[in-house]
Amino acid sequence: MDYPRLFEFVESRKEEFLAELGSILRIQSVSADPTKKGEMLRCAEAVSAAMRSVGIENVKLHETEGNPLVYGDYQHSPGRPTVLVYGHYDVQPVDPVSEWETPPFEPTVRGSDLYARGSSDDKGQLFIHLKAFQAMKTIEGDFPVNLKYIFEGEEEIGSVHLEPFIRSHADLLKADVVVISDTAMYGRDMPTICYGLRGMAYTELTVRNAQVDLHSGSFGGAVENPVHVLADIISRLHDRYGRVTVPHFYDDVAQVSDVEREEIARLPYSDAEFLRQSGAVAPFGEYGYSTNERLWIRPTLDVNGIFGGFTGEGAKTIIPSKATAKISMRLVPDQKSTRVLDLFESFVREIAPPTAIVELKKLHSGEPAITPIDHPAVRAASAALEQVFGAKPYFIREGGSIPEVLTFQESLGAPVVLLGFGLPDENSHAPNEHLYLRHFFDGIKTVAVLYDKIGGK
Ligand SMILES: [Zn+2]
Numbered sequence: 001m002d003y004p005r006l007f008e009f010v011e012s013r014k015e016e017f018l019a020e021l022g023s024i025l026r027i028q029s030v031s032a033d034p035t036k037k038g039e040m041l042r043c044a045e046a047v048s049a050a051m052r053s054v055g056i057e058n059v060k061l062h063e064t065e066g067n068p069l070v071y072g073d074y075q076h077s078p079g080r081p082t083v084l085v086y087g088h089y090d091v092q093p094v095d096p097v098s099e100w101e102t103p104p105f106e107p108t109v110r111g112s113d114l115y116a117r118g119s120s121d122d123k124g125q126l127f128i129h130l131k132a133f134q135a136m137k138t139i140e141g142d143f144p145v146n147l148k149y150i151f152e153g154e155e156e157i158g159s160v161h162l163e164p165f166i167r168s169h170a171d172l173l174k175a176d177v178v179v180i181s182d183t184a185m186y187g188r189d190m191p192t193i194c195y196g197l198r199g200m201a202y203t204e205l206t207v208r209n210a211q212v213d214l215h216s217g218s219f220g221g222a223v224e225n226p227v228h229v230l231a232d233i234i235s236r237l238h239d240r241y242g243r244v245t246v247p248h249f250y251d252d253v254a255q256v257s258d259v260e261r262e263e264i265a266r267l268p269y270s271d272a273e274f275l276r277q278s279g280a281v282a283p284f285g286e287y288g289y290s291t292n293e294r295l296w297i298r299p300t301l302d303v304n305g306i307f308g309g310f311t312g313e314g315a316k317t318i319i320p321s322k323a324t325a326k327i328s329m330r331l332v333p334d335q336k337s338t339r340v341l342d343l344f345e346s347f348v349r350e351i352a353p354p355t356a357i358v359e360l361k362k363l364h365s366g367e368p369a370i371t372p373i374d375h376p377a378v379r380a381a382s383a384a385l386e387q388v389f390g391a392k393p394y395f396i397r398e399g400g401s402i403p404e405v406l407t408f409q410e411s412l413g414a415p416v417v418l419l420g421f422g423l424p425d426e427n428s429h430a431p432n433e434h435l436y437l438r439h440f441f442d443g444i445k446t447v448a449v450l451y452d453k454i455g456g457k
Pocket residue numbers: 088121122155182
């Protein structure tokens with residue numbers, strides 16, 4: 001593939017690409033706002049039109065009970081790998097509007113950035129893929145891969161209709177690799193690949209004793225206090241080295257290679273910056289691991305809330321009848337949420353005294369996801385980033401979860417590459433959302449090169 005010609009093509013079309021993206025950014029596709037139904041449809045149609053105009057075929061709106069999904073493909077390379085691209089055309093609400101320096105739906109270039117709601121999350125990133133298609137088609141004429149596109153309009157409200165659609169359309173969406181551009185790079189001009197996400201196991205723990213709160217004068221000292229029991233249980237969930245004490249909790253944690261730990265250590269990081277971002281007093285966590293390792297490669301257990309007894313103004317002399325804690329655990333490969341919840345329950349039952357009743361309720365869970373950094377698809381993405389940015393990319397993980405990643409992995413059996421071109425400080429859910437223009441244009445080049453690398457040409 002003629003990279004110089006491709007790059008030149010993108011450079012020569014900057015104004016045009018920005019104007020086209022602008023027309024999609026002007027549509028107020030706020031999925032959380034029920035009065036914007038018409039805008040959602042208008043946006044789905046605008047995205048479809050943009051797909052057709054670059055030559056993507058079989059473009060179709062798939063109705064759901066919510067907002068339509070937009071599908072399209074271009075499959076003219078038999079025997080070659082198929083890449084499925086996912087993105088979303090809905091955006092976050094814009095309140096408080098008064099804090100925007102320029103109106104959220106009037107795209108404006110200021111300095112090195114394009115300001116508009118959706119510029120970074122995710123219309124700008126979705127558009128990168130359409131323009132990469134256009135660039136490749138214009139320069140090369142044919143593709144070394146087959147391409148499929150699925151864009152949803154409900155990502156910001158929980159992707160409720162995406163999962164059933166993926167499961168019921170596994171043939172339509174069948175692919176060898178899924179590429180998602182909806183995450184952030186580690187910093188400006190720092191090409192980054194995110195290759196792992198933590199999972200989640202969420203439970204609610206209640207300690208009960210009497211049917212009702214008891215008078216502490218009549219009963220205090222003679223019956224168990226559920227708040228004390230709960231506090232005692234919680235205090236025994238970690239040791240003094242910040243490790244979770246639930247037996248076998250770490251048994252299934254996959255060994256992280258030295259190469260991966262070196263990659264994490266290579267990332268620019270400072271405690272001062274971390275404290276500025278978090279507002280915390282000091283870094284804290286499991287002994288023997290750096291902050292990024294604690295966030296990405298280690299599982300955690302956190303009490304998210306605790307309540308019980310009298311919490312109002314003044315004094316009330318009772319022995320509470322019950323106390324509850326919400327407890328979540330972030331999981332890493334190869335932990336399984338069901339097993340971790342079972343281990344937690346066994347441990348709590350073992351340490352709870354016989355003087356009170358312990359109840360556990362499973363709230364929700366999701367499995368950790370990973371695409372190994374030596375996977376061919378990740379290597380292709382890495383090579384593409386290096387080609388365009390002129391630097392070896394950083395490999396990061398993400399401490400949170402992206403549920404659709406797992407759905408794609410499970411339903412299609414395909415690896416997912418998170419090739420995000422946003423930045424952590426682009427205000428994706430806040431006023432003055434913006435997109436760093438260099439990442440937009442270099443993103444277009446990178447995606448085109450990625451198709452070339454995946455195609456193995
Ligand atoms: Zn997004």
